[in-house]
Amino acid sequence: MKTAVHFGAGNIGRGFIGLLLDQSDYQTIFIDVNSRVIEEINKQKSYHVYLAGEEKQELTVSHIIGINSVEEPDAVTKAIVKADVVTTAVGPTILPIIAKVISKGLQERAKQNKRPLNIIACENMVGGSSLLKEHVYESIEANEVGDFEKLYGFPNAAVDRIVPNQTNQNILDVMVEPYYEWVVEKKAIVDELPSITGITYVDDLAPYIERKLFTVNTGHAIPAYVGTYLGYDTIVEAMKDSLIDNTIHGALSESGEALIQAYGFNRETHQEYVDKIIQRFKNPYISDDVKRVARGPIRKLSAKDRLVKPALMYIEYTGRTPVYLAKTIAAALLFNNEDDGEALELQKKITNTSYQEAFVEVSGCDVDSILTKSVMEQLRLLQDKK
Ligand SMILES: NC(=O)C1=CN([C@@H]2O[C@H](COP(=O)(O)OP(=O)(O)OC[C@H]3O[C@@H](n4cnc5c(N)ncnc54)[C@H](O)[C@@H]3O)[C@@H](O)[C@H]2O)C=CC1
Ligand SMILES: O=P(O)(O)OC[C@H]1O[C@](O)(CO)[C@@H](O)[C@@H]1O
Numbered sequence: 001m002k003t004a005v006h007f008g009a010g011n012i013g014r015g016f017i018g019l020l021l022d023q024s025d026y027q028t029i030f031i032d033v034n035s036r037v038i039e040e041i042n043k044q045k046s047y048h049v050y051l052a053g054e055e056k057q058e059l060t061v062s063h064i065i066g067i068n069s070v071e072e073p074d075a076v077t078k079a080i081v082k083a084d085v086v087t088t089a090v091g092p093t094i095l096p097i098i099a100k101v102i103s104k105g106l107q108e109r110a111k112q113n114k115r116p117l118n119i120i121a122c123e124n125m126v127g128g129s130s131l132l133k134e135h136v137y138e139s140i141e142a143n144e145v146g147d148f149e150k151l152y153g154f155p156n157a158a159v160d161r162i163v164p165n166q167t168n169q170n171i172l173d174v175m176v177e178p179y180y181e182w183v184v185e186k187k188a189i190v191d192e193l194p195s196i197t198g199i200t201y202v203d204d205l206a207p208y209i210e211r212k213l214f215t216v217n218t219g220h221a222i223p224a225y226v227g228t229y230l231g232y233d234t235i236v237e238a239m240k241d242s243l244i245d246n247t248i249h250g251a252l253s254e255s256g257e258a259l260i261q262a263y264g265f266n267r268e269t270h271q272e273y274v275d276k277i278i279q280r281f282k283n284p285y286i287s288d289d290v291k292r293v294a295r296g297p298i299r300k301l302s303a304k305d306r307l308v309k310p311a312l313m314y315i316e317y318t319g320r321t322p323v324y325l326a327k328t329i330a331a332a333l334l335f336n337n338e339d340d341g342e343a344l345e346l347q348k349k350i351t352n353t354s355y356q357e358a359f360v361e362v363s364g365c366d367v368d369s370i371l372t373k374s375v376m377e378q379l380r381l382l383q384d385k386k
């Protein structure tokens with residue numbers, strides 16, 4: 001049986017990546033810092049994934065082991081030495097942390113067996129594996145770079161499956177939406193393509209990751225941020241609101257126009273992709289907290305993420321001012337959640353300076369840019385409504 005080492009035994013780790021690895025006859029070694037989850041993995045040795053639909057299909061994931069990377073760092077090194085593939089789903093801000101652990105394992109592997117290995121970051125960002133590679137290389141010696149370049153691939157990936165935070169009787173069980181897409185870029189892979197059911201291998205990931213991030217995640221941000229502004233707790237409830245319906249259609253036509261002009265997507269096909277995503281957000285069998293989808297507002301307001309990047313692309317390709325994306329950015333500036341460190345940090349920036357200065361800082365936009373002006377205009381309209 002092949003061995004996969006997966007960092008992050010969370011929603012996506014267990015509900016998406018771990019399921020496909022098991023279905024592809026891998027033994028999966030989950031690495032996490034959540035000791036309760038790791039203990040349960042080693043005690044139960046399996047868990048269930050439920051597909052959120054009328055029949056609530058139950059799938060079983062087995063052949064799993066857990067390692068707590070804080071308590072057993074040496075065990076992680078040994079796991080990486082023997083792995084046939086490494087995957088991650090920890091969150092973009094955690095990549096620099098696991099990079100240190102991964103580089104130690106790769107150094108030991110190069111000494112012991114020199115077997116090629118692919119490391120695939122499955123995070124909601126552009127270039128997740130490339131960023132992980134950068135951080136891994138920060139911890140190795142110059143004379144190791146040659147081996148690393150020859151032996152280790154860091155192919156970028158796009159992952160798409162809605163897996164909400166949830167409290168099940170068994171903390172390992174996880175409910176997921178039936179839909180999923182896992183796209184991995186071929187060109188950075190070393191040796192053979194990992195044979196994992198459900199992966200679509202492509203030559204150029206850019207169109208796929210930007211289409212996903214600027215349609216699924218951009219769309220998701222509307223019920224999350226505008227939904228919070230309107231006082232909703234869940235995505236599915238927020239999606240029933242007419243202002244949100246109007247804003248999500250407007251925002252996805254703005255990001256859609258940018259994507260179509262940037263990548264030449266067929267208009268009808270893209271509209272079908274948008275319509276399907278809006279239906280996914282309305283799935284009555286999923287109760288997804290708006291705060292989860294809104295988590296990390298500083299990351300989500302950054303220049304390359306799901307709100308600012310498509311808005312700037314829209315301006316670049318059409319010369320028109322984004323209104324609906326600007327409204328969503330304004331709602332993100334109003335977002336607060338005392339359990340979300342980035343939300344608290346953003347509100348502190350706003351209190352200490354102003355909405356405009358905080359937006360300019362986190363987004364990298366100029367104070368007199370078209371986008372900044374549009375966001376401030378939309379912010380005034382939202383505040384006047386309150
Ligand atoms: N939940 C979703 O619907 C989707 C999430 N994603 C992406 O997948 C990634 C993971 O997201 P979720 O699974 O939702 O988050 P999550 O919070 O459920 O899982 C993250 C896991 O990483 C673990 N972790 C944190 N620090 C760690 C460390 N130093 N070493 C090892 N493990 C560590 C946490 O304990 C947690 O179990 C993110 O990049 C997210 O953007 C992508 C598509 C859908
Ligand atoms: O996981 P992030 O980047 O915080 O984004 C939030 C939401 O975007 C999605 O990943 C959609 O792909 C959601 O399922 C996820 O919860």
